[in-house]
Amino acid sequence: MIEILDILVNPNFWAAAIRIATPLIFGVLGALICERSGVLNLGIEGIFTAGAMAGWMAVWLGADLWTGVAVAAAVGGVFGLLHAILTVPFGLSQHVSGIGVTLFATSLSYFAYRTALPDVSSPPRITPFQPLDIEGFSDLPFIGAALFQQTPLTFLALFLVLAVAFILNRTPLGFAIRAVGDNPAAVEAQGLSVFGLRVGAVIVGSALMAIGGAFLTMSAFDAFFFGMVNGRGWICIALVVFASWRPGKALLGALLFGAFDAFQVRLQTEVGAFVPGQVFLMLPYLLSIFALVAAARKADYPRALLKPYFKGQR
Amino acid sequence: MIRFEPREYVSTRRVIGAPVFAALIALALAAIPIWSAGADIATAYVLMVNGAIGSVFAISELLARATPLILTGLAAAVAFRAKLWNIGGEGQLYAGALAAVAVGSGSLALPSYALIPAVLVAGALAGAAVMLVPTLLKVKLGADEVVTTLLLNFVILLIVQMMLEGPMQDPMGMGWPQSEPVLEEAMLPQLIARMRVHAGLIVALLAAVFAAILMRRTVWGFEIRAVGANPSAARHAGIPVTATFVRVGLLSGAFAGLAGVGEVAGLKGYLTADLSPGFGYAGIVVAMLAGLSPLGVVIAAIFVAGVFVGADSMSRALGVSSYLADLVVAMSLLCVLISGLFVRYHVRIGGSRATD
Numbered sequence: 001m002i003e004i005l006d007i008l009v010n011p012n013f014w015a016a017a018i019r020i021a022t023p024l025i026f027g028v029l030g031a032l033i034c035e036r037s038g039v040l041n042l043g044i045e046g047i048f049t050a051g052a053m054a055g056w057m058a059v060w061l062g063a064d065l066w067t068g069v070a071v072a073a074a075v076g077g078v079f080g081l082l083h084a085i086l087t088v089p090f091g092l093s094q095h096v097s098g099i100g101v102t103l104f105a106t107s108l109s110y111f112a113y114r115t116a117l118p119d120v121s122s123p124p125r126i127t128p129f130q131p132l133d134i135e136g137f138s139d140l141p142f143i144g145a146a147l148f149q150q151t152p153l154t155f156l157a158l159f160l161v162l163a164v165a166f167i168l169n170r171t172p173l174g175f176a177i178r179a180v181g182d183n184p185a186a187v188e189a190q191g192l193s194v195f196g197l198r199v200g201a202v203i204v205g206s207a208l209m210a211i212g213g214a215f216l217t218m219s220a221f222d223a224f225f226f227g228m229v230n231g232r233g234w235i236c237i238a239l240v241v242f243a244s245w246r247p248g249k250a251l252l253g254a255l256l257f258g259a260f261d262a263f264q265v266r267l268q269t270e271v272g273a274f275v276p277g278q279v280f281l282m283l284p285y286l287l288s289i290f291a292l293v294a295a296a297r298k299a300d301y302p303r304a305l306l307k308p309y310f311k312g313q314r
Numbered sequence: 315m316i317r318f319e320p321r322e323y324v325s326t327r328r329v330i331g332a333p334v335f336a337a338l339i340a341l342a343l344a345a346i347p348i349w350s351a352g353a354d355i356a357t358a359y360v361l362m363v364n365g366a367i368g369s370v371f372a373i374s375e376l377l378a379r380a381t382p383l384i385l386t387g388l389a390a391a392v393a394f395r396a397k398l399w400n401i402g403g404e405g406q407l408y409a410g411a412l413a414a415v416a417v418g419s420g421s422l423a424l425p426s427y428a429l430i431p432a433v434l435v436a437g438a439l440a441g442a443a444v445m446l447v448p449t450l451l452k453v454k455l456g457a458d459e460v461v462t463t464l465l466l467n468f469v470i471l472l473i474v475q476m477m478l479e480g481p482m483q484d485p486m487g488m489g490w491p492q493s494e495p496v497l498e499e500a501m502l503p504q505l506i507a508r509m510r511v512h513a514g515l516i517v518a519l520l521a522a523v524f525a526a527i528l529m530r531r532t533v534w535g536f537e538i539r540a541v542g543a544n545p546s547a548a549r550h551a552g553i554p555v556t557a558t559f560v561r562v563g564l565l566s567g568a569f570a571g572l573a574g575v576g577e578v579a580g581l582k583g584y585l586t587a588d589l590s591p592g593f594g595y596a597g598i599v600v601a602m603l604a605g606l607s608p609l610g611v612v613i614a615a616i617f618v619a620g621v622f623v624g625a626d627s628m629s630r631a632l633g634v635s636s637y638l639a640d641l642v643v644a645m646s647l648l649c650v651l652i653s654g655l656f657v658r659y660h661v662r663i664g665g666s667r668a669t670d
Binding site for chain 2: 086093096101108237276286288292293
């Protein structure tokens with residue numbers, strides 16, 4: 001018991017939790033924006049990979065870090081556009097199109113990485129984002145240690161939670177996006193473009209997913225590895241349901257997940273001798289399934305989610 | 315503006331032609347990555363075709379690679395027909411492989427004619443059991459099966475790694491994370507002497523025929539298609555929707571489990587955690603290329619296997635990354651999705667001719 005308390009009061013534990021949560025915050029926000037407009041984006045896992053690869057590659061080729069983030073976002077947006085074209089004007093199955101985008105983005109990223117670096121045995125490294133050291137704040141007890149070990153991308157993620165919540169809940173644009181995910185015919189009747197809103201939402205959402213991927217190679221680590229996304233995209237899709245499509249709850253869900261994941265890593269060092277490591281590695285996936293199942297019963301899905309809309313047709 | 319007008323009559327020629335056309339487009343698009351990798355495009359294509367069908371050895375490799383793809387393709391095809399989105403073929407394949415090792419590596423001392431069926435049944439049951447979990451979570455608790463099947467892939471792979479480093483590790487394996495080899499009596503026989511194509515291919519073909527008959531000629535198959543077309547209408551028509559989802563989930567998982575058995579007991583002889591290079595996910599592409607038709611799955615699987623085997627062989631000769639194969643397979647999926655539009659609709663670009 002004492003050991004568990006020791007873990008929970010350690011600011012380093014919370015720093016790790018926030019670090020683990022950061023890519024998920026980007027991913028959950030991105031998936032949430034897509035789904036609020038009525039489009040499930042299972043391209044997320046591949047878009048994470050593409051963002052991780054493209055952002056890293058840009059920096060490795062000489063761009064500065066923020067340009068790398070922009071490149072990742074742009075690449076994510078392009079894959080988002082692909083998914084949006086297939087699912088919005090073409091009205092194809094969002095499930096299958098999303099899986100297709102994931103397979104395409106993943107294989108293209110791997111192919112591009114291998115083609116650019118055919119013979120490297122250990123992945124080349126870049127200088128990643130450094131912790132944001134703000135005079136005065138970093139010395140605050142506990143909060144300073146937990147929060148100001150984080151890199152600028154974490155603060156961007158936290159800011160985006162507020163921005164997305166504000167836009168979705170308080171602006172006409174947000175109202176239109178939510179409406180197009182619930183009742184596209186009504187949006188059309190108001191003279192707004194269902195097509196434009198959905199395609200726009202999927203592009204922006206996919207760009208955020210890609211920044212989540214870029215966080216992995218440009219902040220959490222400093223290199224690109226095959227298989228490094230490791231299901232984080234799918235976990236985000238589960239967390240969106242858990243968060244009932246609300247940005248605030250999405251942040252909470254990602255942080256709880258991060259805390260749990262950081263906790264299991266520490267628990268592993270305590271009892272790792274008795275329990276195989278894989279059991280601990282399984283826990284995040286099982287937790288996501290559990291979170292999904294717990295939320296599924298009362299999940300209030302956007303009513304037009306998965307439903308293609310064609311002009312003048314109901 | 316693009317408009318889609320549903321076709322009143324969809325010709326068989328179109329239904330069959332569209333995926334063939336899509337596959338050819340995807341193959342043609344491969345020229346771009348080949349060119350970007352600095353290889354000669356014509357040489358690369360010649361090497362790919364040669365590597366896939368240029369010799370008896372190549373064809374044996376092609377069929378050996380097609381065997382698991384037929385089975386994971388069937389797993390996706392039957393489930394997708396009911397709109398049960400089983401994306402967990404990869405995990406179910408590993409579950410089947412694990413069961414094959416558990417039953418076939420010495421725990422049962424039986425002659426071949428009994429042990430091979432036992433291994434096949436064990437693998438099918440293991441795959442079905444794994445798929446039963448997300449199916450029940452869907453029908454009982456409303457949890458989206460896409461996410462649960464995807465996440466279970468990671469869980470199952472970790473269970474496999476745990477077993478291979480723990481209770482099922484080969485004591486003679488020099489500490490490598492691999493299982494004990496399956497007994498000689500449990501191995502599926504080779505179809506051609508000294509070639510890798512094995513009797514798993516026969517199992518896969520029988521599974522395809524079985525699935526085709528089930529879907530087209532039986533009440534269960536009709537129910538599966540009805541549930542996929544419209545679950546609430548099916549419920550009103552008195553079709554047992556929940557039971558149908560469970561049945562199709564079990565069948566789908568069983569097919570993927572058999573794919574794992576074939577890889578262990580037909581090809582490798584033991585289990586490692588890198589047994590499958592994504593056969594479960596490629597099965598989805600196979601099923602979509604086949605238009606979810608069980609017999610079409612066989613042809614689509616041979617095409618996808620040809621891409622993998624051909625690209626591997628070309629990659630060794632020219633140094634173009636073998637991820638090219640995954641890229642072509644992914645592009646085939648996107649192309650076949652788009653080509654499907656041209657089957658079901660008249661696609662009109664521009665113009666304002668109103669039809670109603």
